[in-house]
Amino acid sequence: MKGSLKTTGAPSLEELHNSPAYPTNEQLRKGPIAIIECIEEIPCNPCEAACSRGAITVGENITSLPKIDFEKCIACGACIAACPGLAIYIKDYTYSDTMALLSFPYEYYPLPQAGDTVQAVDRHGKYICDGKVIRVQNPKSNDHTAVITIEYPNEYFEEVVSIKRIVIS
Amino acid sequence: MIETELAIVGAGPAGLSAAIEARRAGAEVLLIDENSRPGGQLFKQIHKFFGSRSHKAGTRGMNIGTELLRESKELGIQTWLNGEVCGIEEGHKLWVVRDRSRSEIVKAKKIILSTGATENAVPFPGWELPGVMGAGAAQTMINVNRVLPGKKVIMLGSGNVGVIVAYQLLQAGAEVVAILEAAPKLGGYGVHTAKVSRAGVPFYVSHTIKQAFGTDHVEAVEIVKLDDSFKKVPGTERTLEVDTVCLATGLTPLTELAWLAGCKFCYVPVLGGHLPIHDDKMHSTQPDIFIAGDISGIEEASTAMEEGKLAGINAACELGYIAPEEAEVRSREIWDSLNSLRSGYFGQKRRDSKVSILQKSEELISYFKAMII
Amino acid sequence: MCDEIICRCEEIYRSEIEAAIEDGAVTVNEIKRFTRAGMGLCQGRTCRRLVERILSEKTGIPLSEIQPSTYRQPVRPVRSDLIQEYNNKDQKED
Ligand SMILES: Cc1cc2nc3c(=O)[nH]c(=O)nc-3n(C[C@H](O)[C@H](O)[C@H](O)COP(=O)(O)OP(=O)(O)OC[C@H]3O[C@@H](n4cnc5c(N)ncnc54)[C@H](O)[C@@H]3O)c2cc1C
Ligand code: SF4
Numbered sequence: 001m002k003g004s005l006k007t008t009g010a011p012s013l014e015e016l017h018n019s020p021a022y023p024t025n026e027q028l029r030k031g032p033i034a035i036i037e038c039i040e041e042i043p044c045n046p047c048e049a050a051c052s053r054g055a056i057t058v059g060e061n062i063t064s065l066p067k068i069d070f071e072k073c074i075a076c077g078a079c080i081a082a083c084p085g086l087a088i089y090i091k092d093y094t095y096s097d098t099m100a101l102l103s104f105p106y107e108y109y110p111l112p113q114a115g116d117t118v119q120a121v122d123r124h125g126k127y128i129c130d131g132k133v134i135r136v137q138n139p140k141s142n143d144h145t146a147v148i149t150i151e152y153p154n155e156y157f158e159e160v161v162s163i164k165r166i167v168i169s
Numbered sequence: 170m171i172e173t174e175l176a177i178v179g180a181g182p183a184g185l186s187a188a189i190e191a192r193r194a195g196a197e198v199l200l201i202d203e204n205s206r207p208g209g210q211l212f213k214q215i216h217k218f219f220g221s222r223s224h225k226a227g228t229r230g231m232n233i234g235t236e237l238l239r240e241s242k243e244l245g246i247q248t249w250l251n252g253e254v255c256g257i258e259e260g261h262k263l264w265v266v267r268d269r270s271r272s273e274i275v276k277a278k279k280i281i282l283s284t285g286a287t288e289n290a291v292p293f294p295g296w297e298l299p300g301v302m303g304a305g306a307a308q309t310m311i312n313v314n315r316v317l318p319g320k321k322v323i324m325l326g327s328g329n330v331g332v333i334v335a336y337q338l339l340q341a342g343a344e345v346v347a348i349l350e351a352a353p354k355l356g357g358y359g360v361h362t363a364k365v366s367r368a369g370v371p372f373y374v375s376h377t378i379k380q381a382f383g384t385d386h387v388e389a390v391e392i393v394k395l396d397d398s399f400k401k402v403p404g405t406e407r408t409l410e411v412d413t414v415c416l417a418t419g420l421t422p423l424t425e426l427a428w429l430a431g432c433k434f435c436y437v438p439v440l441g442g443h444l445p446i447h448d449d450k451m452h453s454t455q456p457d458i459f460i461a462g463d464i465s466g467i468e469e470a471s472t473a474m475e476e477g478k479l480a481g482i483n484a485a486c487e488l489g490y491i492a493p494e495e496a497e498v499r500s501r502e503i504w505d506s507l508n509s510l511r512s513g514y515f516g517q518k519r520r521d522s523k524v525s526i527l528q529k530s531e532e533l534i535s536y537f538k539a540m541i542i
Numbered sequence: 543m544c545d546e547i548i549c550r551c552e553e554i555y556r557s558e559i560e561a562a563i564e565d566g567a568v569t570v571n572e573i574k575r576f577t578r579a580g581m582g583l584c585q586g587r588t589c590r591r592l593v594e595r596i597l598s599e600k601t602g603i604p605l606s607e608i609q610p611s612t613y614r615q616p617v618r619p620v621r622s623d624l625i626q627e628y629n630n631k632d633q634k635e636d
């Protein structure tokens with residue numbers, strides 16, 4: 001496998017675009033959808049059961065790559081905390097004229113608070129732009145995987161996937 | 170002296186699963202572990218596990234452990250904690266040191282060895298300095314003892330253990346300065362490396378540690394690039410300031426008791442080196458000794474639990490608690506599940522290796538049969 | 543290259559192990575007897591595989607053919623009176 005995942009640790013956009021679960025540019029910008037960055041055959045399938053709409057399929061063979069049916073996905077977010085690989089997030093390009101929305105899994109303390117300004121980062125943890133925390137969801141059923149929702153400038157739509165860890169000094 | 174029908178050494182996921190199956194069938198079970206708490210590696214695994222839903226995937230390892238413990242308590246399985254099995258003689262007699270203060274002899278009709286694995290070391294000048302430790306040791310410190318081993322950590326090895334422990338060190342509040350990998354490609358699952366990468370941890374493939382510096386503790390390491398034949402490339406050295414070095418360079422099955430018992434071994438690098446030959450019932454080459462889990466090849470908790478069940482069911486069968494036909498049907502179901510766990514890019518190699526071990530065991534059995542005739 | 547410790551318990555350096563091989567040691571057991579590598583508190587748990595590797599590199603014997611050093615009970619460090627206690631109990635059985 002050539003490319004970035006096995007040398008830098010994170011998948012490149014090229015690798016993602018070539019994987020079965022990643023949306024096309026058109027699907028990506030249509031409205032809120034779940035995006036799965038799981039491009040290696042590993043024995044894993046909790047994402048499939050997490051989606052009550054049946055939008056995610058792994059299939060009989062549990063090492064198959066997950067696929068997602070964007071017609072069925074309503075961006076409810078139930079799959080985000082269910083994925084042990086923290087590989088699923090939701091993005092919405094249509095949130096406002098200039099701002100996009102991102103809901104992603106986060107397992108560090110302290111958690112950010114709604115209203116906080118945070119540093120949005122790319123797949124290598126590089127600072128890209130500031131974002132604002134809209135919501136922090138951490139119900140018991142998530143089993144300590146909080147789901148953070150931020151808004152950020154939509155010119156960085158595809159790059160941003162997470163935020164910098166908040167370090168108490 | 171204590172007598173029991175089935176003694177199980179090691180109360181990790183394999184040993185616990187074996188104990189639960191055998192006890193449920195009606196066998197008298199004694200489960201022995203050297204730690205003050207059963208669960209083996211599971212209680213250190215605070216992350217959500219992979220696997221299929223039937224393997225409790227998506228559940229944190231420690232919660233899988235709690236679940237197994239609850240079951241074993243409900244079944245009233247007799248458990249000796251702080252019990253070190255120091256020896257084994259005549260194929261069925263265990264020497265157990267309890268609470269580090271008294272010796273006890275346990276005579277068992279059947280024995281299951283589920284002792285897990287030990288961490289591999291990599292030597293370099295300075296690796297004896299305090300601050301250099303196995304990744305598993307660092308994981309025990311943060312997740313069991315709640316002590317941060319250091320503030321600035323470098324991880325050697327990018328397999329799942331290295332990447333997961335790096336993630337947990339970040340969660341515990343440390344900074345992970347880098348993850349090094351000697352091979353040109355990262356070893357761990359991509360989803361694991363991606364979450365650490367997202368947290369800003371740089372990966373260096375084709376790199377290793379040349380030496381560690383420090384007076385009474387690690388203060389820095391010198392890293393170096395490796396060429397295609399794993400030779401250090403002069404002039405590519407770089408110094409990184411760290412106070413902790415974690416070695417995540419593989420595990421070796423902990424087989425000392427199996428050697429003592431006279432089990433026959435084979436050498437399978439993919440599964441961690443020398444390991445006892447076993448058949449499809451997890452029977453070793455010794456008549457009354459079964460093995461299960463990492464001792465029979467380094468894999469995962471999910472496979473360890475399945476192998477434990479196999480050993481438990483078949484030991485109970487030989488003790489007369491399960492009819493052979495039933496044991497066979499149930500074993501076959503477990504094999505289906507093991508085969509599905511051992512598939513795909515990462516699993517297939519392990520599956521092929523396991524097949525080669527089973528073949529070796531068949532060859533041995535037919536060899537011995539031929540000798541008798 | 544500067545020298546490095548291989549057996550941390552007994553503080554045996556790589557150079558000492560290599561010297562033992564040059565002096566004719568061809569098994570891990572012999573290296574253990576020549577140098578004490580693997581005879582410390584951890585009973586070779588840490589250095590056993592490192593010694594096997596050095597032996598393989600120096601002699602050309604493939605790793606798969608190298609016999610690990612012999613295991614003896616007790617496989618854990620125990621107080622010597624507990625060994626006595628075990629032996630007494632064991633004899634009573636026979
Ligand atoms: C960092 C890390 C992350 C992991 N992540 C995952 C994961 O996401 N999913 C997954 O499926 N697996 C994972 N694993 C692997 C999994 O933990 C192991 O494969 C599994 O624990 C093996 O089970 P076991 O029962 O064979 O051995 P262990 O869990 O190691 O248990 C063996 C027990 O035997 C005891 N013992 C050994 N010798 C003696 C003796 N002589 N006397 C008394 N007691 C003895 C030991 O102290 C121990 O308690 C991970 C492992 C590590 C290190
Ligand atoms: S966001 Fe909801 S509907 Fe969409 S895939 Fe995830 S669980 Fe299914």
Ligand code: SF4
Nearest residue numbers: 038044046047083085
């Ligand atoms: S749960 Fe996550 S890691 Fe597992 S297959 Fe689905 S997307 Fe991949």
